[in-house]
Amino acid sequence: MLELKQITKVYRVANGxxxxxxxxxxNFRTNEFVSILGPSGSGKTTLLNIIGGLDQYTSGDLLINGKSTKDFKNRDWDRYRNNTIGFVFQSYNLISHQTALANVELALxxxxxxxxxxxxxxxxxxxxxGLEEHINKRPNQMSGGQMQRVAIARALVNNPDILLADEPTGALDSDTSVQIMALLKEIAKERLVIMVTHNPELAETYSNRIVNLLDGRIIADSNPYQEQDEKSSDVQFKKTKMSFATALSLSFRNLLTKKGRTFLTAFAGSIGIIGIALILSLSNGVRRYINKMQEDTLVAYPLTIDRSASGNTFNFSISNDNQQQRNSQKNKKKIGTNNVLKNMVSTQVVDNDLKAxxxxxxxxSKKFKSLTKDIQYSYNLKPKVYSADTSKGVKTINPSNLSDELKDTTANIRAIASNIEVWQELSSDKKMIDSQYRVVSGHxxxxxxxVVLMADDNNKIADYVLYSLGIKNVDELKSKNIKKAKSSSYAYKDLIGRTYKLVINSAVYQKESGVWIDRSNNNDFMKKLINSSENIKIVGIVKPKEGTGSNSETGVGYSQxxxxxxxxKINSSQIVKEQRANKKHNIFTGQNFSNGKKEFSVNNLSKEQRSKLASMAPEELAAYVNRYSENAKATYDDNLKKIGVIDTASPEKINFYTSSFKDKKSLKNIIKDYNKEMKRKNQQSKVLKYTDMMGALMSTITTMVNGITFVLIxxxxxxxxxxxxMIGIITYISVLERTKEIGILRAMGAxxxxxxxxxxxxxxxxxxxAGLLGILITLLLNAPISTIVKNTVHIDNIAVLPLWAAIVLIVISILLTVFAGLMPxxxxxxxxxxxxxRTE
Structure with missing residues (x-):
């Protein structure tokens, strides 16, 4: 089975x-007990190592079942040792942190x-x-004889064909030696046992063959095996591979023997993880806070596309041409020009085709509905609302005439008051309204x-709303009364139930002498009209729900x-019917719409018109000329708009309310795709232009937070x-400490x-x-950090480590330590x- 042919082993030393x-x-028999004797340095152990595949011969050949091993590769020798060889060493070579059972299992x-x-x-x-009752003991809990028995059990567990014993009794007393030799002799009955020993008495007593070596040569063989003609067989060894789970188990048990060092190393490795995890926690908290702010602003600041939009985004910064000019004049003693006003003048206002x-x-619709909570279309149609009490004259409630009532105040205040819109249309979607507002009283x-009054989140209504509605007296704002004015509070019942008068836009026109005249400035006419008009009633008070971002929005809300x-009502009115019946005739002037004639001229009139003019009084003549001039500028569409007719297919503004900024981004992408499609169809007039200022602002803040985060990381x-x-160094130290363990594993076929x-x-x-420790410490630190921030700046949960970040950091920690341990x-x-x- 085992044959050595002209084996020579030469070591290179300093002198040659x-x-x-x-x-x-x-040659060796399949089962026999062979003892190899010889003085120190005779080559006994080297011969044993070559037979066991631990050492390689310089020349000659080692045959297994007649097969040469000259072409064996490293993996073949590993499999040979694991499948065929069992080693028993003089110094036992057990792994100290493993139990007897684990040591024996290792080969398997x-x-x-x-x-x-x-x-x-x-x-x-x-x-x-004979160690059934000691299987859970570690080597340091056993005697020398017991440890050697464990070594023999380990050598036998894989059922090897050859058992190699190197001085198995060298470290044992005589009684124990006899026991071990008897055990080896018993084993030799079923397999080949080759033992190296210095003890000729034990060899002669227990061996059935003694081979003597001297200076690397066989000088005697008591029972030589006669060479027989054997055919070479194809020797196949099972593949050997240690699973990663086994490797983890071995390493974990080794680390447990050095708990203090393991903890300190892991803690040192976790410091970087803690730092990054804390930064990510704070960054995530700030980002969550920003996202919450963004979500809160979605209701108050929807994505809006107006019919009128700037063709260019004006910027007071230096334009590209000025930048180039500055660069070209950098080294010259000249003053350049920054075209601020020129750029403002050149900024075009374009009309978005919202009808298309x-x-x-x-x-x-499905695509848009999936991204929006509501799409609100706005038109140039505001309800005309008046005070129900006309005893002191006509008071306009909407559109507000507050700026006219503040004629004694400064121009700035009047300008601000003129731009205030108190009445606003609510969403047509019930769910959208419910998500925006909480009913404080009424319904x-x-x-x-x-209609409903809209208070802010502090349950207050802006004073300009109360002045506009006539609930507060605007005379309080006069300079002589301003110091006496006090903040007021109102019971819900004092506000709910108040009524106003709704005047239909077309109703303020009255037909006289064949033309329609605006009578909104005629007090007697308006009093009569208002008194006969429908009531508008305040039926509830609402305030924004927490987190909607509409905390400062107050006014009056009406439904679609x-x-x-x-x-x-406007479309069914007589004035609209007459105008639509004759699209060429201007109902406000009694004339046909001008065909490009912009100035009044008698020459453009017929004989009848001239005759009629001649008979007119001066005041009547002046009114006729004014109507003619007015007619020169008028169009059919303008007249319908003036009356209040709207085209529902062509809104003035579209508001998109989304649930998240992710949806808002997707919505922008749809609009971008729409613009691309219009450009592709060469329909430039339908390309939309809009500016999402709030989105740009929030995006800038988020980018800044991300930038700071990356720099800190x-x-x-x-x-x-x-x-x-440091972990790489610790691993290298572990390599030095476990050198013998490496040798043991290699001897078993690793x-x-x-x-x-x-x-x-x-x-x-x-x-x-290290990663888990870093994450745990971070989580412990996040709690006090969040508490401190909440008590100082009133932001909740500012330090929150995302789950993905924790997992990624643990993975990074593992990858870095693995990379650091590659060289060791x-x-x-x-x-x-x-x-x-041989390492001790």
């Missing part, structure tokens, strides 16, 4: 070469044996050597003529039903690199890759512990197993 084995030729882990079978076979092997875009929205509008009602990452280097896997597993554990792991794999076994 040293021949340890010289032309060894010997390389053979891919299942956990249950491995445990059973290891237990049986220990029973065979509304049609596009309706065509792709939301159920009919077209019901009111807009529709007014529109229907960059600084803290240095500590991660330092800790990785490959270089298996050794690398073991130390890689150790770095994985170190990295995982490869140093371990390259160690000579023979030299490793």
């Amino acid at each position: 070469k040293q021949t340890v084995l010289d032309d060894i030729t010997i 882990t390389l053979s891919g044996v299942s956990r249950e079978e491995r445990r059973q076979r290891a237990t049986d092997a220990l029973k065979r050597v 875009f509304k049609s596009y929205i309706e065509k792709h 939301l509008p159920k009919k077209y003529n019901e 039903d009111l807009t529709n009602y007014i529109s229907q 960059g600084f803290v990452a240095i500590s991660l690199l330092v800790s990785s280097i 490959s270089k890759k298996d050794v690398v896997r073991i130390f890689t597993a150790e770095t994985v554990i170190e990295g995982a512990i 792991s490869r140093v371990a794999a390259r160690k000579d197993p023979v030299e490793a076994l």
Whole structure:
């Protein structure tokens, strides 16, 4: 079975070469007990190592079942040792942090044996050597004889064909030696046992063959095996591979023997993780706060597209041409020009074709509905509302005439008051309104003529709303009364139930002498009209829900039903019917619309018109000329707009209310796709232009937070690199400490890759512990940090570590430690197993 042919082993030394084995030729039987005797330095152990595949011969050949091993690669020798060879060493070579059972199981882990079978076979092997009751003891809890029995059990557990024993009794007393020799003799009945010993008495007593070596040569063989003609057989060994789980188990148990060092190393490795995790926690908290602010502003600041929009975004910064001019004049003694006003003048105002875009929205309604909570279309139709009490004259409630009532105040205040819009249309979507507002008292509008007062989140209504509605007296704002004015509070019942008068826009026109005249400035006419008009009633008070961002929005809210009602009334009015009946005739002037004639001229009149003019009084003539001039500027569409007729297919403004900025971004992409489609169809007039100022502002803030986060992480990452280097050093120290263990594993058939896997597993554990420790400490620190920030700046949960960040940081910690351990792991794999076994 085993044959050595002219084996020679030469070592290179400083002075040249040293021949340890010289032309060894010997055959062994399948089962016999062979003792190799000889003085120190005769080559006994080297011969044993070559037979066991731990050392390689210089020349000659080692045959297994007639097959040459000259072409064996490293993996073949690893499999040979694991499947065929069992080693028993003089110094036992047990792994100190493993139990007897785990030491014996180790050889089986390389053979891919299942956990249950491995445990059973290891237990049986220990029973065979008489250690059934010591299976859970570690080597330092056993006597020398017991440890040697464990070593023999480990050598036998894989059922090898050859058992190699190197001085198995060298460290034992005589009684124990006899027991071990008897055990080996029993084993030799079923397999080949080759023992190296210095004790000729034990050899002669227990061996059935003694081979004597001297200076690397066989000088005697008591029972030589006659060479027989055997055909070479194809020797196949099972593949050996240590699973990563086994490597983790070995490394974990080793780390447990050095708990203090393991913890300190992990803590040092976690410092960088803690720093990055804290930065990410704060960054995430700030980003969450910004996102909440963004979500809060979605209701108050929807994405709006107006019919009129700037063709260019004006910027007071230096334009590109000025920048180029500045660069060209950098080295010249000249003054350049920054074209601020020129750019303002050149800024074009374009009309967005919202009619075409509304049609596009309706065509792709599913896509838009999936991204929006509501789409609100606004038209140039505001309800005309007046005070119900006309005893002191006509008071306009909407549009507000507050600026006229403040004629005694400064121009700035009047200008501000003129731009205030108190009345606003509510969403037509019930869910949208419910998400925006909480009813404080009363109820939301159920009919077209019901409205609600909108308070802010502090349950207050702006004074300009109260002045506009006539609830507060505007005389309080006069300079002589301003110091006496006090803040007022109102019971809900004092506000709910108040009524106003709704005047249909077309109703203020009266037909006289064949033309329609605006009578809104005629007090007697307006009093009569107002008194006969419908009531508008305040039926509830609402305030914004927390987190909607509408905390400062106050006024009067009316439903879309009111807009529709007014529109229907206008469309059914006589004035509109007359204008639509004759699109060429101007109902306000009694003349046909001008055909480009912009100035009044008698020459442009007929004889009848001239005759009529001649008979007119001066005042009547002046009115006729004014109407003619007015007619020159008028168009059919302008007249309909003047009356209040709206085209529902062509809104003046579209508001998109989204649930998140992600949806808002997707909505912008749809608009962008629409613009691309219009450009592709060469329909430039339908390309939309708009500016999302709030989105741009929030995006800038988010970008700044991200930038600061990355910079801080960059600084803290240095500590991660330092800790990785330290872990690499610790791993190298572990390699030095576990050199003998490496030799033991190689003797059992572990490959270089298996050794690398073991130390890689150790770095994985170190990295995982460091990562988990870093995350745990971060979570503990986040609580007081969040408490401090909440008590100082009133922001909740400012330090929150995202789950993904925790996982990523643990993975990074593991990867860095593995990378740091690559070099030490490869140093371990390259160690000579023979030299490793000699390490103490």
